[in-house]
Amino acid sequence: NDKSTYFGGRGKVVLKAWMLEQYVPGQKFILVRNPYYWKVDPEGNQLPYIDKVDVREVEDRQSVALGNVSGEFDVDGMWVGAQHLSLFLEEKDKPGRDYDVGYGAVPGMVIYFNYDTKDATSRKIMRNVDFRRAFSMAINREEINEVLYSGLLDPSAGVFSKYSPYHVEETYRAYAEYDPEKAKQLLDKAGMKDSDGDGVRELPSGEDVKLVIDVSEHDLYTPSVEMLVEYLADIGVKMVMNVQHQNLIEERWEEGNYELLVWDLEGIDDPVGALQIWVPVSKGVPFYHQSAYDKGGFSKEYDEFSELLLKAKTIPYDERVAAVKKANRIMAENVFVAYVG
Structure with a gap:
């Protein structure tokens, strides 16, 4: 229609x-x-x-x-x-075949943490920066790259594009190096320990660290998440995949009815031109932190990140670059989202 x-x-x-x-x-x-x-x-x-x-x-x-x-x-x-x-x-040797590989400013796969997920326990986990850092460091991006991306992926942290003027080289792979032992230490620091020895960590309340990750039926993202589930299990975090048709997954994220979500992302090369992806410029955005518009961000770091991006829209170019680079550093340090690359 x-x-x-x-x-x-x-x-x-x-x-x-x-x-x-x-x-x-x-x-x-x-x-x-x-x-x-x-x-x-x-x-x-x-x-x-x-x-x-x-x-x-x-x-x-x-x-x-x-x-x-x-x-x-x-x-x-x-x-x-x-x-x-x-x-x-x-097919490359057949007549009329001419192939070239192009790169764009779009991450290979993005994992969103829902900072407003309805379950209070899951919400507390998502908002814990040490959990998010551990989550990112548990991912073997190089293995995913070789197995599923034909070696073409550029593993990175969840940051703005390296092809943008806001690129910060020293934070490009912050918490993105595969280090499961360091990830375990971060979870210990967050109070998530395997007290009963069953291989699954518990919160101080005694509840298992168990989360559901939504992913649509996708010939790249679905197998990527299958590998991700194994990596997280290695550090004691139980992940359950929820694989559904893309339309159903989209309905869930629009309603905020999910814990973790795998989806695409555009706007990393020009975050100032795509503020709705990153900060609460209107009700309901960003979709992974919908309460921020009315109640403020889930952390003082996220609020500072938001203020920098909002300010960047109204200041001269040189000042904008400096402000967005600072926002980029905050984003990398706090792992607001996680990329594979």
């Missing part, structure tokens, strides 16, 4: 470059050129150039990759990634 509204109706005069000819929900929509579109290029040619576009909705990423290889698709709007590299390389 949204697509029908946006692209206009059949037989109606529209101002957009494209008109909707056919829409089959969950399968495809076909766009045709608006012959009365009002724009021309510098040479006077009528826009748009292309007469017809057949857009297919494909949920299975492997099918997207196979369609790219076979020539079924001319353009892929649903990314394929490192997990499909071997498939492309098998």
Whole structure:
């Protein structure tokens, strides 16, 4: 219905470059050129150039990759990634095959801690900085890189992009080096110890350190989280995977009904232009700390981080860079989110 509204109706005069000819929900929509579109290029040619576009909705990423290889698709709007590299390389010597690997300012996988999760015990765990540091240091990013990313991942901490002017080299891998022994020490410091020797740590209250991590059905993220669960078990933290369709996972995070969540992230190259991802600029954001808008941040460090980013929007460029770099250091030191790389 949204697509029908946006692209206009059949037989109606529209101002957009494209008109909707056919829409089959969950399968495809076909766009045709608006012959009365009002724009021309510098040479006077009528826009748009292309007469017809057949857009297919494909949920299975492997099918997207196979369609790219076979020539079924001319353009892929649903990314394929490192997990499909071997498939492309098998075809590289065939006529018309030309591959290049590009990098963007988007992390390979992001783990969000829900600072407002409904369960009080889980919420206390999420808000403990030593737990978050231990969590990050328990992840063997190099192994995930080799097993699932074909060695293309650049392991890092949860920080702003290294390609942005806000990059801080000394914090780029803060708490991101694989060190399970150090992670165990941090959990001990946080009062989470395996008192009964069953391999699972307990809180001072006696409750097990047991958390649920949500991940959508994804041919890269799901196996990554399977490895993550094993890494956390090695330091005494029991993780339970909740794997569901992407739409259901999205509903849960919109409602704040989760403990940890794996999702994408854009905006690390320009955090000032994407404040809603990081700080409470309006009600309900950021989605992993929805109470911050009304009640303030869960820690004084998060409040300082927020103030720096909000201030950065209204100050001269040189001052902005300095402020956002300071925010970047706070973010790295406190592991507000965790990246694989």
